[in-house]
Amino acid sequence: xxxKTNIAGVIKTIDGLSKNVNKYVSDASGDxxxxxxxxxxxxxxxxxxxxSRNMAVTKTKNGWDLIVASRQGFFQEEGFKPHWIHSDMIxxxxxxxxxxxFFVKKSTPFVRPALSHSLAHxxxxxxxxxxxxxAKRGG
Amino acid sequence: MKISxxxxxASVIEDIWKNFYDRIKAQVTTTTITGSVxxxxxxxVSSFPDQLIDSKSDYPIVVVENPKFDNESFTMTKGTxxxxxxxxxxxxxxxxxxxxxxxxxxxxxxYKYQLKLVGISMVELDxxxxxxxxxxxxxxxxxRALFKFKFNYSKTIAY
Numbered sequence: 001x002x003x004k005t006n007i008a009g010v011i012k013t014i015d016g017l018s019k020n021v022n023k024y025v026s027d028a029s030g031d032x033x034x035x036x037x038x039x040x041x042x043x044x045x046x047x048x049x050x051x052s053r054n055m056a057v058t059k060t061k062n063g064w065d066l067i068v069a070s071r072q073g074f075f076q077e078e079g080f081k082p083h084w085i086h087s088d089m090i091x092x093x094x095x096x097x098x099x100x101x102f103f104v105k106k107s108t109p110f111v112r113p114a115l116s117h118s119l120a121h122x123x124x125x126x127x128x129x130x131x132x133x134x135a136k137r138g139g
Numbered sequence: 140m141k142i143s144x145x146x147x148x149a150s151v152i153e154d155i156w157k158n159f160y161d162r163i164k165a166q167v168t169t170t171t172i173t174g175s176v177x178x179x180x181x182x183x184v185s186s187f188p189d190q191l192i193d194s195k196s197d198y199p200i201v202v203v204e205n206p207k208f209d210n211e212s213f214t215m216t217k218g219t220x221x222x223x224x225x226x227x228x229x230x231x232x233x234x235x236x237x238x239x240x241x242x243x244x245x246x247x248x249x250y251k252y253q254l255k256l257v258g259i260s261m262v263e264l265d266x267x268x269x270x271x272x273x274x275x276x277x278x279x280x281x282x283r284a285l286f287k288f289k290f291n292y293s294k295t296i297a298y
Contacts, residue, residue, distance in 0.1 A: 041187055046193055124266070132209070
C-alpha cells in the first residue's frame with residue numbers, strides 16, 4: 001500500500017484557508033455591527049431625531065466602525081448633569097415642542113446597552129462565518 | 140390570490156424580497172391576545188421604521204428586510220446564491236410579539252413549496268431573536284426570524 005501526501009497541496013489549502021477565514025470573519029463582523037446599529041437605533045433617545053438618524057456603520061482599514069454623528073450622542077452615552085436647554089439647540093424633536101427652555105433630567109445610554117444585547121449573538125455569527133470559510137476552501 | 144413572483148437573475152434581490160413580503164403581508168395580519176383583544180398589524184415596511192417608532196398607534200410593525208447573498212458554484216454551468224432574509228415584528232405587547240413570530244414562521248414554513256416553484260429552494264429557519272426596549276411611554280417588544288434559502292442560476296460562461 002502506498003500513501004501519498006501532497007505537502008505542497010496541504011500548505012496551499014491552509015494558506016488559502018487563512019485568507020478565506022479573514023474575509024468571512026470580516027464580513028460577519030460587518031453583519032454584527034449592523035445588528036448593533038439597529039439595536040442602538042431602537043434605544044436612542046428621541047429628544048432629537050438626528051441622533052437616531054445620524055448613526056452609521058462603515059468599513060475601515062482595520063475593521064468596522066459605528067459612527068454616531070451627532071453632538072448629543074457622546075453626552076447621552078457618557079452622562080450629564082441635569083440642565084436647561086433652549087429650543088434652538090434641539091433638532092427635530094418628537095417630544096419637546098414649542099419655543100423656550102426645557103429641563104433635561106437624565107441621559108439615556110444607547111450604544112453600550114445595544115452592544116451588550118448583541119454580544120450574545122457574536123459567537124454564533126463568528127462560528128457560522130468560520131464554517132463557511134472552511135466549506136468554501138473544500139475542508 | 141396569486142402571491143408568487145417569478146424570480147429572475149437580473150432582479151434577484153427585489154424578486155426574492157417581494158416573494159417573502161407578499162406572503163407575510165397576506166398571512167400575518169392580526170392576532171388575538173389575552174382578554175380577546177384583537178391586535179391588527181398597522182404597517183409592513185422594508186427597513187428600520189424610524190418614522191413610525193414614536194407613535195403607539197403605528198404598532199405593530201412588520202419589517203421584511205432586504206435579503207443578503209453569498210455566492211458559490213453549483214455545477215459547471217450553474218451557480219448558487221445562498222441567501223438570508225430577516226423578518227422582524229415590533230409590538231407593544233410581549234404576547235402579541237410571540238404570536239406574530241409564530242405566524243411569520245408558519246407563513247414561510249407552509250409556503251416552501253410555492254417558493255420552490257419560483258426557484259427559491261432550501262428555505263429554512265436559521266434562528267430567532269428577541270429584544271425589549273422602553274421608550275418613554277412606549278414599551279417596544281421585538282421578535283426577529285432569520286430564514287436562509289438558496290437560488291440557483293445559469294452562469295455566464297467566460298473563457
